[in-house]
Amino acid sequence: MSGAGAHGLLPQMAVVCLLLGAGVGPACAQARVPATSAAGQGGYMTHQVVAGETLAVIGMRHLRERRQWRHLQPLNHIADPDALPPGSTVRIPAWMLKPAAVGAQAEFVRGEGVVSRAGGAQRPGDAAPVQVVPGASLTEGARIQVPENGYLRLRLADGSIVRVLAGSDVELKRLRRRNNATSFESVVDVKKGKVESEVSRQPAGRVFEIHAPGAVASVRGTRFDVSVAEDGRMGTAVSEGEVALRARAAARRVKIRTARLGPGQGAVVEAGGQLGSRRVLLPAPGLDALADIYEDAEVMRFDLGTATGDFEVRIARDSAFQDVLRNGVARGGRMDLPTLDDGIYTVGVRALDADGLAGSEAQRRIRVHARPVPPLYQYPPPGGRVTADGAPLVCSEVADVAWVHVQVASRADFTAPEIDESRLPRCQVGLATLAPGDYHWRVASVRDDGTAAGNHGPFAPAQRFSVVATPRVGQVEVVDAGESPTLHWAAAPGQTFRGQVASDPTFQRIVHEVDLKQAQWTLGGLPRGLYHVRLRALDAGGLPGPWAPARRVQVGGTLQSGSGARVTSSDGEPVLRP
Known part of the structure; x- marks a missing residue:
């Protein structure tokens, strides 16, 4: 075969396995054509020749400099580079190999909006975004965007971990295997947002870099994070190991262009390339003010008490924060996050300095106990006033709940509740046993899980109410004044009153209704006849009492006997004057 064969069509696909005394890797096991074997040792790769291959073709496929294929001829004692026997092997030194692309695996994804585009595409006409799911393999050039409620954990080929935080835009700029099987080149370009890196210790020669608009952070075995603000400033904070921070385009007359950052140190590079001096990161904040239990089914409200400044917060099930379920920034020490499922979690908090560099992390275990959700309060309204013989306390029904637990106490800590009903089928509680005074009440849902206690949910935040004396109408006297009788009581x-006049004893046919500020009522303007009248009192706060017993009142003068007694007809009704 002539040398021109190197410029023709390549023969069948071959998978390269570069190993240093190791067994066959997954890529080799999945190769359709085992053209490359794993027999190489001591920094060599062995390639199995297939029909039609020449030494120049092998060099074009595998060598960093394709012209170096001539060095393979004496190394492998090949007589004719254009006539290689099929099935024979060619040994290639690792230092001659071109970098081999490797991938990054998505180990954990939170949020449906985490997407990637192949080749760094981001314009509308470029490659369509693809949803990133756990287990997905991302290749060199992938552009990753994580929404404000998202989070992504990647594992690189060298074992390093890269966490892409909410609101970030990054590109996997280079993911390559270098000159031997254990040396890698990993470059992540942060457009905006923040990434956290745990870089595994590797032999000399490997490359791990985080690029930003104005700087490059290079590491070897460390834990650190890089953030890029909207204005292009890059911040680097180191937790373990050492990071070399290099400004890409330093401003004029700026002397400091590189810095080595050790544990507990950080630095900022301005958008124009000016590299700030090293600084000591903030210490771990105190978390004594942080709540131990979170019972709201909608919102987890974080409050660091009197702490000032901003804080970076993350929550995971494990203390290693492998799967971060919530993360964000607590402005002024306060933030709200969507509630997690019931369970035990670890929260990590880092104080942010004026430039947004995160300090040492404080951790604490918390518990979410928000289900089954408690009923909603219906009556009385918060701070409402009720009477002991009036309407009961009422709350809503909750689906899939067997009972409601209601407590009423004069003390806010409910240590000695006056009412404690733990298994009510309906949420209604009368107050006949309560004396006038101020009280608190709270409610919780209980599911029937087969145990004696049941699955008891959290109590809703307690509400206050007051029991007051029942406003009542005193003894009513009627002064018969002919056409307009007057009632006194x-x-x-501070009491006011409401009166009703009806033509029937059940007050279904009310003919007159009035609000009264005084304890008297003159029934004027009504046609002559017999009516039913009733009154109710309202206290100074407007709380109504019960209706007093109705009275029968005659409108229109009646005939009287010589002794002053009312004259009645045969059926007992009074006889009206003409």
């Missing part, structure tokens, strides 16, 4: 200070 006893009243307590």
